Amino acid sequence: MYVYDQFDQAMVDARVAEFRDQVRRRLEGHLSEDQFKPLRLMNGLYLQLHAYMLRVAIPYGTLNSAQMRMLGQIAAKYDRGYGHFTTRQNIQYNWIRLEDAGDILADLASVGMHAIQTSGNCIRNTTSDQWAGAAADEVADPRPYAELIRQWSTFHPEFCALPRKFKMAVIAAEADRAAMRLHDIGIRLVKNAAGELGAQFYVGGGMGRTPMIAPPIRDWVPIDQFITYCEACLRVYNRHGRRDNKYKARIKILVHELGAAEYTRQVEEEFAHLLSQGIEPPAAELARIAAQFTDPPFETGLPDSMDLADPAFARWVRVNVSGHKAPGYAVVTVSLKPAGGIPGDASAAQIELLADLARDHGFDELRVTHTQNVVLPHVRKADLYAIWQRLEATGMGSANIDRIGDIIACPGLDYCSLANARSIPVAQAISARMAAREDEIGELKLKISGCINACGHHHAGHIGILGVDRKGVENYQLLLGGSEGADCSLGTITGPGFDEEGIVGAVETATEVYLARREAGERFLDTYRRIGMAPFKEALYG
Amino acid sequence: MAEVQFRFRNDELVEDAMVTVDAFGQQANASAVRIEPGDEPRDLLPHLERLRLVEVNFPAFTDGRGLSAARILREAGYAGELRAVGDVLVDQLAALRRCGFDAFAPEVPLNEDDARAALARWPAAYQPAADGRAPLWALRHGQGA
Numbered sequence A: 001m002y003v004y005d006q007f008d009q010a011m012v013d014a015r016v017a018e019f020r021d022q023v024r025r026r027l028e029g030h031l032s033e034d035q036f037k038p039l040r041l042m043n044g045l046y047l048q049l050h051a052y053m054l055r056v057a058i059p060y061g062t063l064n065s066a067q068m069r070m071l072g073q074i075a076a077k078y079d080r081g082y083g084h085f086t087t088r089q090n091i092q093y094n095w096i097r098l099e100d101a102g103d104i105l106a107d108l109a110s111v112g113m114h115a116i117q118t119s120g121n122c123i124r125n126t127t128s129d130q131w132a133g134a135a136a137d138e139v140a141d142p143r144p145y146a147e148l149i150r151q152w153s154t155f156h157p158e159f160c161a162l163p164r165k166f167k168m169a170v171i172a173a174e175a176d177r178a179a180m181r182l183h184d185i186g187i188r189l190v191k192n193a194a195g196e197l198g199a200q201f202y203v204g205g206g207m208g209r210t211p212m213i214a215p216p217i218r219d220w221v222p223i224d225q226f227i228t229y230c231e232a233c234l235r236v237y238n239r240h241g242r243r244d245n246k247y248k249a250r251i252k253i254l255v256h257e258l259g260a261a262e263y264t265r266q267v268e269e270e271f272a273h274l275l276s277q278g279i280e281p282p283a284a285e286l287a288r289i290a291a292q293f294t295d296p297p298f299e300t301g302l303p304d305s306m307d308l309a310d311p312a313f314a315r316w317v318r319v320n321v322s323g324h325k326a327p328g329y330a331v332v333t334v335s336l337k338p339a340g341g342i343p344g345d346a347s348a349a350q351i352e353l354l355a356d357l358a359r360d361h362g363f364d365e366l367r368v369t370h371t372q373n374v375v376l377p378h379v380r381k382a383d384l385y386a387i388w389q390r391l392e393a394t395g396m397g398s399a400n401i402d403r404i405g406d407i408i409a410c411p412g413l414d415y416c417s418l419a420n421a422r423s424i425p426v427a428q429a430i431s432a433r434m435a436a437r438e439d440e441i442g443e444l445k446l447k448i449s450g451c452i453n454a455c456g457h458h459h460a461g462h463i464g465i466l467g468v469d470r471k472g473v474e475n476y477q478l479l480l481g482g483s484e485g486a487d488c489s490l491g492t493i494t495g496p497g498f499d500e501e502g503i504v505g506a507v508e509t510a511t512e513v514y515l516a517r518r519e520a521g522e523r524f525l526d527t528y529r530r531i532g533m534a535p536f537k538e539a540l541y542g
Numbered sequence B: 001m002a003e004v005q006f007r008f009r010n011d012e013l014v015e016d017a018m019v020t021v022d023a024f025g026q027q028a029n030a031s032a033v034r035i036e037p038g039d040e041p042r043d044l045l046p047h048l049e050r051l052r053l054v055e056v057n058f059p060a061f062t063d064g065r066g067l068s069a070a071r072i073l074r075e076a077g078y079a080g081e082l083r084a085v086g087d088v089l090v091d092q093l094a095a096l097r098r099c100g101f102d103a104f105a106p107e108v109p110l111n112e113d114d115a116r117a118a119l120a121r122w123p124a125a126y127q128p129a130a131d132g133r134a135p136l137w138a139l140r141h142g143q144g145a
């Protein structure tokens, strides 16, 4: 894992001092709220319905046990005892006082963490595959490249007042576990026939009110030029992205309006120019970073089999445990989605337990997933039973990864000032209602947003739910057929919306159509793609 | 016209008449130009040798197009004064300096102490820009000044 050197530390320490100074100037009246707002946003501090929310960056979703422990302590000390893991592999606290924000940032800095660029119109925290370094199918560990992007994008002076926010993701496998093509820039690392590493660039994806799947704009950028290519992509956007309408300001609109070919032409021109500007970090810097992402000292000769006599444990292993590149090891995804619970929420005690598990069993490493769960990436199979028991005892033993209860939900009207409808209670009702049928239904990704901004990724759900306001009453539209994976697609609205009770029944009805019509081996999504919308419509409205 | 409040150059203050980017190409004796956010800074590149002052207007500090314009001019070798005007605030100064600005004429004068603290804030920079500062990777690998 990447560990700060004195330079990184000095930068986050300077940021804490800067933020304290900004708060002081705001309180003394040197800064108006309009002037202060973009500054606090660049530090991850939002004003929500009831309090400030602080979003803390977890670069590419990777953290160690000391950092996880600090996240728990912050929840206990400054929040109401909870943290909320987000779809961008970050954590946010919903009950923060402005006066405490500087102290929280200082606590974070003490473990090499920060809230830099977790909000605002700048390059946000870069996300990645939560199985990086553990997955057998990756051509390289994507994290050193994501770290290179982190450093390049941090306090980038030219890109601190972009038309709109900017999100990047890096993966290194055919399988897409990071919704790469739904980012402003998605990068897939690939190897050519000669075994050299390069970067494929996809630009202009995103959700929100105009969802778009990013088109590929370049098949191969030599890996020793990929930061320069990022810079070219950003410069064209910063100069030509729309600034007249907030809702048309994301890069996806620029790429769409120019056309991918013309956008690419402009990027290539800028890239050719920037290659002579000495922007690319040298190979030595990549090597320095990559050396911090080497494999942990895996033991050899470990048994690959487990005692699965306990049926509840066997079920959890089947659903939440995945293969690892090292024999005798496994990847554990801890579900933060108990039936009837708030998706992605963890108590201070739960967060500390996750830190303990990583320390005791997981080479000190943890990951946050964009589906709002937590991964222990390197666990001995022999330790799984002990881990599961500790998770069970603390309410984190749900065996439902990628099942209907593993819902992504945005904060919605319970917290968010932009919301049209509540997301959390709908997620709670669905997961409670459907829990008993999860095994029968199998893989089904359900995602809920409380408004058209789509923070809950509803476009990309096998089943998506969008909260809207209909004459002052919360109403929920149902979408079917989205996917965030390598087979990326956007969902289609079924028809008229439902009220809060009705949407839960509608989800159940959709699953019944699937169960009645599925063929051997089909997931919900496969059946939908084969039979189309009509049978679902018929059952829902017929 | 707002006063130049901070200047990081030793040559004399340029007071030449300011023209627009569109007009600059036609006015063979003009030496000072004002760039608005939507202007194409590369239109000036054929005329760099007679340029002494480029003023970049920030109608709103949240519009970062002027940051790209500044860097593009510096990358092309422009060495004259690059002055940020308009909605220029304390917390943008460091980024503006890094993009190559060496003079500031904020619409509303800035608190001197706050501005000085902001300009001295950052111990280093992660990436190269237009201020000649060695990026952290250069310092780490012994290439820095």
Ligand code: SF4
Residues within 6 Å of the ligand: A410, A411, A412, A413, A416, A417, A418, A419, A420, A421, A449, A450, A451, A452, A453, A454, A455, A456
């Ligand atoms: S989707 Fe809408 S309601 Fe949900 S968090 Fe985003 S802005 Fe708020």
